[in-house]
Amino acid sequence: MKSSGLRIDRRSRVPLHRQLYDRIRGAIETGVLKPGERLASARSLAAQLDVARGTVDAAFSRLAGEGYVVMRGPRGTLVAPDFRARRPPRRSTSLRADTVPSSHSTALPLQLGLPALDLFPRKLWARIAARQARALAGAALAYPDPAGLPALREAVAGYLAVSRGVIASPEAIVITSGYQGALSLVTALALNRGDRIWFENPGYRIARDALAAQGFGLVPVPVDGEGLMVGEAKRRAPRARLAVVTPAHQSPLGVTLSFPRRQALLDWALGREAWILEDDYDSEFHYSGHKPPALKSLDAADRVFYAGSFSKSLFPGLRLGYLVVPARFGADAARLCRQRHRGHSVLDQAVASAFIAEGHFARHLRRMRLAYRARRDALSRALRARFEGRIALASAQGGLHVLARWDGLRSDKVAAAKALVLGLKPAALSDLFLGFTADQGLLMSFTNVAEKDAPAIVRRLARALE
Amino acid sequence: MKSSGLRIDRRSRVPLHRQLYDRIRGAIETGVLKPGERLASARSLAAQLDVARGTVDAAFSRLAGEGYVVMRGPRGTLVAPDFRARRPPRRSTSLRADTVPSSHSTALPLQLGLPALDLFPRKLWARIAARQARALAGAALAYPDPAGLPALREAVAGYLAVSRGVIASPEAIVITSGYQGALSLVTALALNRGDRIWFENPGYRIARDALAAQGFGLVPVPVDGEGLMVGEAKRRAPRARLAVVTPAHQSPLGVTLSFPRRQALLDWALGREAWILEDDYDSEFHYSGHKPPALKSLDAADRVFYAGSFSKSLFPGLRLGYLVVPARFGADAARLCRQRHRGHSVLDQAVASAFIAEGHFARHLRRMRLAYRARRDALSRALRARFEGRIALASAQGGLHVLARWDGLRSDKVAAAKALVLGLKPAALSDLFLGFTADQGLLMSFTNVAEKDAPAIVRRLARALE
Numbered sequence: 001m002k003s004s005g006l007r008i009d010r011r012s013r014v015p016l017h018r019q020l021y022d023r024i025r026g027a028i029e030t031g032v033l034k035p036g037e038r039l040a041s042a043r044s045l046a047a048q049l050d051v052a053r054g055t056v057d058a059a060f061s062r063l064a065g066e067g068y069v070v071m072r073g074p075r076g077t078l079v080a081p082d083f084r085a086r087r088p089p090r091r092s093t094s095l096r097a098d099t100v101p102s103s104h105s106t107a108l109p110l111q112l113g114l115p116a117l118d119l120f121p122r123k124l125w126a127r128i129a130a131r132q133a134r135a136l137a138g139a140a141l142a143y144p145d146p147a148g149l150p151a152l153r154e155a156v157a158g159y160l161a162v163s164r165g166v167i168a169s170p171e172a173i174v175i176t177s178g179y180q181g182a183l184s185l186v187t188a189l190a191l192n193r194g195d196r197i198w199f200e201n202p203g204y205r206i207a208r209d210a211l212a213a214q215g216f217g218l219v220p221v222p223v224d225g226e227g228l229m230v231g232e233a234k235r236r237a238p239r240a241r242l243a244v245v246t247p248a249h250q251s252p253l254g255v256t257l258s259f260p261r262r263q264a265l266l267d268w269a270l271g272r273e274a275w276i277l278e279d280d281y282d283s284e285f286h287y288s289g290h291k292p293p294a295l296k297s298l299d300a301a302d303r304v305f306y307a308g309s310f311s312k313s314l315f316p317g318l319r320l321g322y323l324v325v326p327a328r329f330g331a332d333a334a335r336l337c338r339q340r341h342r343g344h345s346v347l348d349q350a351v352a353s354a355f356i357a358e359g360h361f362a363r364h365l366r367r368m369r370l371a372y373r374a375r376r377d378a379l380s381r382a383l384r385a386r387f388e389g390r391i392a393l394a395s396a397q398g399g400l401h402v403l404a405r406w407d408g409l410r411s412d413k414v415a416a417a418k419a420l421v422l423g424l425k426p427a428a429l430s431d432l433f434l435g436f437t438a439d440q441g442l443l444m445s446f447t448n449v450a451e452k453d454a455p456a457i458v459r460r461l462a463r464a465l466e
Numbered sequence: 467m468k469s470s471g472l473r474i475d476r477r478s479r480v481p482l483h484r485q486l487y488d489r490i491r492g493a494i495e496t497g498v499l500k501p502g503e504r505l506a507s508a509r510s511l512a513a514q515l516d517v518a519r520g521t522v523d524a525a526f527s528r529l530a531g532e533g534y535v536v537m538r539g540p541r542g543t544l545v546a547p548d549f550r551a552r553r554p555p556r557r558s559t560s561l562r563a564d565t566v567p568s569s570h571s572t573a574l575p576l577q578l579g580l581p582a583l584d585l586f587p588r589k590l591w592a593r594i595a596a597r598q599a600r601a602l603a604g605a606a607l608a609y610p611d612p613a614g615l616p617a618l619r620e621a622v623a624g625y626l627a628v629s630r631g632v633i634a635s636p637e638a639i640v641i642t643s644g645y646q647g648a649l650s651l652v653t654a655l656a657l658n659r660g661d662r663i664w665f666e667n668p669g670y671r672i673a674r675d676a677l678a679a680q681g682f683g684l685v686p687v688p689v690d691g692e693g694l695m696v697g698e699a700k701r702r703a704p705r706a707r708l709a710v711v712t713p714a715h716q717s718p719l720g721v722t723l724s725f726p727r728r729q730a731l732l733d734w735a736l737g738r739e740a741w742i743l744e745d746d747y748d749s750e751f752h753y754s755g756h757k758p759p760a761l762k763s764l765d766a767a768d769r770v771f772y773a774g775s776f777s778k779s780l781f782p783g784l785r786l787g788y789l790v791v792p793a794r795f796g797a798d799a800a801r802l803c804r805q806r807h808r809g810h811s812v813l814d815q816a817v818a819s820a821f822i823a824e825g826h827f828a829r830h831l832r833r834m835r836l837a838y839r840a841r842r843d844a845l846s847r848a849l850r851a852r853f854e855g856r857i858a859l860a861s862a863q864g865g866l867h868v869l870a871r872w873d874g875l876r877s878d879k880v881a882a883a884k885a886l887v888l889g890l891k892p893a894a895l896s897d898l899f900l901g902f903t904a905d906q907g908l909l910m911s912f913t914n915v916a917e918k919d920a921p922a923i924v925r926r927l928a929r930a931l932e
Binding site for chain 2: 022
């Protein structure tokens with residue numbers, strides 16, 4: 001039992017739970033805390049540091065969620081026995097060797113947020129990359145348009161018009177560093193420090209952390225079968241300046257925002273001169289029934305920022321996404337792009353625009369829809385077979401994960417941490433709530449679970465749940 | 467004479483001069499204002515909009531500096547006759563065709579901030595890119611380490627140790643979106659809103675604009691033959707929280723920060739618990755005498771953020787740079803990278819790391835040093851020959867531009883604008899000062915002036931100066 005000289009800074013703007021998380025993580029990564037080593041109990045650590053017990057719990061559960069520690073209930077919290085400290089890799093020139101597993105790059109079965117890494121048409125991509133790299137010459141080597149390569153913005157405009165009913169001129173589209181880049185652009189454009197934001201509860205954790213770290217007041221808004229409860233949101237914080245929503249398939253519950261709710265949301269934004277950020281999360285992947293339209297396609301008053309990402313429709317390492325910006329913010333968005341990063345990789349942008357313009361993107365999405373449906377079905381079948389009668393699967397018609405709830409599941413966080421020790425990475429539903437929740441379950445991405453492997457993976461999961 | 471229904475918003479946080487700049491620029495880009503069309507005079511525009519004359523002047527001179535308008539003195543201000551409105555390009559898959567000249571991507575002779583676009587070893591780069599693209603598979607497609615690909619951080623660590631005397635572990639190095647990315651990371655880590663910053667006067671315009679836009683108080687500090695006048699800075703703002711400096715070759719004057727000033731700067735930072743951002747700008751290119759060491763190499767107390775960029779040592783379209791982060795900020799920097807962009811292009815990072823690790827980078831820099839020295843000498847010779855006795859060239863031993871001052875030059879801004887009409891893009895020295903200056907001159911990059919073309923380009927420049 002050891003606290004490794006942990007120190008926290010009460011004057012810092014960094015929340016205490018995050019300071020604690022950073023310190024413990026640092027100690028693990030640098031080997032100060034060794035795999036299998038037991039940490040001080042949350043209670044004694046809280047006493048020692050004179051912080052609330054909840055502060056320590058928050059740090060511990062994030063560490064557990066990210067695989068740094070394993071929570072063993074009454075037996076305490078251990079540094080994950082399988083944790084390998086990150087060491088500087090040997091000098092090497094192959095990308096494959098460069099990306100030795102780290103806490104960031106490991107892709108484990110059931111892990112959320114990744115496309116099927118085995119099905120990406122990488123040879124085709126490499127061929128286009130080679131061609132575009134050869135064409136890099138003269139002015140094409142210079143600073144790109146900070147808001148995005150014109151060809152890529154045009155390709156995205158075409159895709160959005162055809163697939164999402166979003167009519168935007170290429171000039172209204174800004175290329176971003178994935179959804180994170182879109183999020184920080186939207187807050188810089190539309191918000192003032194301390195403004196309040198409606199945020200789905202449960203919701204997308206990475207967005208929530210980023211917004212909270214920027215000092216905005218997050219107003220958790222419950223989600224029911226019709227999506228974000230707009231009436232409840234208006235009751236709780238009518239003067240919020242921004243609503244962040246995932247209308248197509250709510251993240252993580254998978255429900256679609258109903259038409260009346262969409263209308264209510266747009267009316268609120270118009271009436272209050274507030275803004276909406278539509279994260280059109282996983283809308284590319286819908287398997288049955290009508291594909292839900294984009295909220296932006298109804299946005300006559302131009303109050304909606306529309307964000308999409310290539311992280312799952314292509315691959316995350318590309319780090320490219322797009323944001324449709326209301327006309328009023330056009331010039332400011334271009335200025336911010338100039339000041340913050342002066343644009344993104346010309347090579348990647350050229351490859352992506354060619355991939356779209358030549359029709360590969362549409363074909364890739366069609367193929368992936370079939371593959372994902374098959375993987376979803378296989379994983380769902382295996383789960384139902386193994387946990388017959390004790391499991392409820394949320395029957396989302398789209399998206400890239402299943403949500404399972406078990407009768408008598410005591411702690412989804414503990415279950416997720418145990419699964420991680422067995423090499424699986426489901427996410428705990430309760431982790432995605434702001435504040436207390438009794439809703440427990442596991443979110444499991446099926447993207448990297450081949451159909452034939454589903455039964456074995458479910459067997460492993462069952463061991464973690466025992 | 468026309469003001470195109472310009473409107474400004476007095477309640478906006480955007481400064482009036484920038485609003486004005488944005489509106490006029492927008493009107494030009496969308497074709498509302500046509501090439502050659504005359505704008506309302508600054509005086510009448512100021513009266514019409516009820517703003518200070520200086521506000522309009524500031525907007526006009528930025529528009530002139532960026533080539534949108536041409537200031538013709540008593541004949542008024544015109545939309546640049548050679549301005550071509552940006553149109554959405556035709557659907558196209560070739561990168562070359564994608565990057566039709568725009569205000570951002572055009573590379574004109576004498577333009578600052580670009581490497582020699584004709585001498586980049588693009589075939590070698592394309593070969594490595596093709597190889598790395600083929601190796602993109604499995605976990606390498608997933609989210610990269612947000613702080614940078616380990617192999618690239620290691621390659622940069624090796625380069626910095628050998629070439630700049632900067633000893634940093636790969637873990638202390640963060641890969642950024644060029645210098646802009648480093649700048650916004652440093653301010654987020656080390657500053658609070660409204661903090662004051664020592665800034666070289668004259669200084670790097672893009673950094674200045676980015677810092678001012680973030681709401682920091684810029685304290686202009688004069689630069690003499692020994693670089694930033696540290697004593698003067700301490701007198702003006704002893705409580706500043708950050709000093710942004712270009713010690714190797716001051717941007718734009720080219721002087722090297724002297725050893726006593728370096729020591730004074732480090733002592734100030736240590737004593738005041740303030741921070742220093744060293745922009746090791748163009749340090750790769752030094753042509754005679756000892757190469758000035760990095761300030762960071764003297765930084766025993768770990769108060770210096772050290773920033774470098776591949777924009778000139780490789781090419782700007784790569785959008786990659788690096789930042790050595792003091793140990794105290796390590797965990798926070800990683801967190802910010804996760805929240806803001808979740809990393810950069812894996813392909814570009816893999817190509818850059820292979821290029822460095824295989825020795826191409828060192829060879830490329832050696833070759834470019836020779837080529838740049840020859841281009842610098844050719845342009846200097848041509849300038850001296852054409853303007854015999856009336857010109858003074860600052861004799862910098864490094865960097866990528868020459869600074870010329872002429873006897874009797876009335877307005878360097880007018881000269882720069884006239885040169886732009888003739889297809890040249892020198893920069894006006896007076897534009898790089900905060901506040902009034904009598905110092906006038908033209909900054910001319912020699913990177914894209916082949917030796918044989920120097921005399922013809924100088925003849926064209928002479929016409930602009932007539």
